[in-house]
Amino acid sequence: MEQWRNPATARIAGQIATGAFALAIVGQLLLISGVIPVSWAWGGTQKTLNPTVQIGGVAAIAMLALSAYAIRRRAGLDGTGRPGRGLVIVAWLITAYLFLNTLANLASPSLGEKLLFGPVALVAALSCLVVAWSKPVEQ
Secondary structure (H helix, E strand, C coil): CCHHHHHHHHHHHHHHHHHHHHHHHHHHHHHCCCCCCHHCCCHHHCCCCCHHHHHHHHHHHHHHHHHHHHHHCCCHHHHHHCCHHHHHHHHHHHHHHHHHHHHHHHHCCCHHHHHHHHHHHHHHHHHHHHHHCCCCHHH
């Protein structure tokens, strides 16, 4: 099990998480631009694309981008020096949120969330778990 805590493994997991966050951002962009149906997100409760949904999508994009940066920083892919304790806590919070998000997506009545966003969230959650659990990067 020690290989899963290795900083090199964390860097690989950080790259995978970055890809998953990027896919989620693209998905949100496609949703707020109307390319894919808005009913594929938000638990299938929204039937029309409106400004409130678009603002929610923009907020989701911002959170995804900030989460990607935090995970990349924790994995030793961005920044210099050893990540502080606060960043370690943030990485665990992101990981926990992503696991809850995965469960919500897979339980959603929306087929788009189940088939598109659920698997992306699961990949992000698993890769963030490896990053959060890893030993600190020595630089």
